[in-house]
Amino acid sequence: MLTYILRRLAVALAVMLTVAVVSFLLLHLSGDLATAIAGPESTAADVEKIRVQYGLDRPMATQFLDWLGAALQLDFGRSFYFQNTVMELVGERLPITLKLGAVSLLLAVAVAIPLGVAAALYRDTWVDRLALLVATIGQAMPNFWFALALIVVFSVGLKWLPVAGNTSWLHFVLPAVALGYYAMPSLMRLTRAGMLDVMGSDYIRTARAKGLSPARVVFKHALRNAIIPVVALAAVELGFMLGGSVVIESVYSMQGLGQLAWDSIARNDYPVVQAVVLIIATFYIALTFVADVLNAALDPRMRTR
Numbered sequence: 001m002l003t004y005i006l007r008r009l010a011v012a013l014a015v016m017l018t019v020a021v022v023s024f025l026l027l028h029l030s031g032d033l034a035t036a037i038a039g040p041e042s043t044a045a046d047v048e049k050i051r052v053q054y055g056l057d058r059p060m061a062t063q064f065l066d067w068l069g070a071a072l073q074l075d076f077g078r079s080f081y082f083q084n085t086v087m088e089l090v091g092e093r094l095p096i097t098l099k100l101g102a103v104s105l106l107l108a109v110a111v112a113i114p115l116g117v118a119a120a121l122y123r124d125t126w127v128d129r130l131a132l133l134v135a136t137i138g139q140a141m142p143n144f145w146f147a148l149a150l151i152v153v154f155s156v157g158l159k160w161l162p163v164a165g166n167t168s169w170l171h172f173v174l175p176a177v178a179l180g181y182y183a184m185p186s187l188m189r190l191t192r193a194g195m196l197d198v199m200g201s202d203y204i205r206t207a208r209a210k211g212l213s214p215a216r217v218v219f220k221h222a223l224r225n226a227i228i229p230v231v232a233l234a235a236v237e238l239g240f241m242l243g244g245s246v247v248i249e250s251v252y253s254m255q256g257l258g259q260l261a262w263d264s265i266a267r268n269d270y271p272v273v274q275a276v277v278l279i280i281a282t283f284y285i286a287l288t289f290v291a292d293v294l295n296a297a298l299d300p301r302m303r304t305r
Helices: 002-029 033-038 044-053 060-072 086-121 126-140 143-157 169-199 202-209 214-226 228-252 257-266 270-298
Strands: none
Touching (some): 086 257, 086 270
């Protein structure tokens, strides 16, 4: 088990390093950063001054190692546009994104698990087909289109909820629904598959033979075992939702990390873009590592390794 964890940790660190290299190279190979920072009306002397000021005249490998060393100390430099340190901006915006991700995941789990259990208990009935239809629509429908549809119906039409912002809990309802619906199908399908597998096992037949009530058999014995892989998948889905918040936060004008990334890309604010990409990737890789370890810890075959 320890060997497996160390191996997965090494893979996670290698992936993080790859993300850092790729994000650094993509930004620096997309064009002349000094020219982009100086603007279209700058002179050659202005461009050269900025190139020296930001160290862009040094070799690419030197620039990367300096940036990576500073990033490991949580120093991502200063924003070109906002004129604040990048970590100050991240510190202001990250709690909003984490709150949105947490609420979205709770909504997704609250819908997916009961729907998956119902689909398994009433397999091949209209309940099962309805649950699979809801999951299929969630997988096929772009989340930005669903977000806009929610605005049209609940904000513009019914006027129940605010269109944009993040000043109150009401502002999180529509974004959380739009983002949570993106994660719900996979959680629902895994719950359904797990329940179908568990309900046919020997210990469930034994529990029924003892005369236990159907509710106790389902919720105390079957669901408790079927939900284990769902918990691990939920951790991975949280990482996906943090990355997908860029689109949802832009649609609802929420001042989170996703909106910060969008604004920084539009304004060529490269230090912020690099930091946001690395931070979101770190969250996703860390959550995936936790899910892998959790699955391994709950797998009896891994305990002997």
